[in-house]
């Protein structure tokens with residue numbers, strides 16, 4: 477303990493103690509650490525389908541994600557082929573986003589790594605539209621694990637002429653649906669149909685009302701979920717049937733769901749989101 481006998485000495489001692497504490501605190505906590513503790517950057521892997529009829533959707537999605545990355549502190553990494561996907565590669569990412577890339581032409585090692593990533597909950601997953609083109613529609617064998625992940629479905633058909641449809645949200649309390657109106661229209665979508673509804677095997681978050689199709693279409697499946705999550709997997713995951721064209725990024729409801737899904741699937745904390 478330091479003893480002081482005069483007012484000046486006491487003042488000097490007090491200043492030394494204060495400066496000492498300041499230096500100690502300053503050496504332990506840096507401003508960037510405070511920022512990092514408050515909010516951790518989320519690492520997003522984007523597997524994109526380039527060229528062809530989905531190019532417009534992918535370009536619009538990447539542009540929108542670039543803007544969102546500045547607001548939500550996202551680190552975006554884009555790949556156009558699944559060839560380099562391994563368990564070690566995936567371990568770096570909080571979320572794997574399939575921007576329309578289908579579940580075929582994947583090397584076996586990439587398939588295995590993806591299955592482990594989802595089953596172990598290493599990170600989350602979001603898939604759009606073409607990500608459920610399951611089966612031999614395009615002449616490729618069915619990836620059975622992926623079909624089961626999507627609720628045990630098989631791709632059947634699509635509305636080639638496109639139709640505007642009304643989507644009804646089924647669970648407004650789910651993190652992906654926060655701030656999303658209970659019903660909204662999605663313009664000019666290709667509305668895939670499957671051999672059966674995935675409902676018995678997944679949690680449905682939204683479904684399209686086929687009677688609302690404009691123009692009308694008889695390409696229907698009755699119960700027609702369009703947004704769902706498979707709660708049997710450790711990874712937080714969401715599939716969106718929408719994703720045919722870039723006009724979706726004029727839909728406030730679609731962008732709200734996409735942002736919600738990114739934040740929810742990239743969180744490893746059950747108390748967050």
Ligand SMILES: [Zn+2]
Pocket residue numbers: 529530605606666719720
């Ligand atoms: Zn399409």
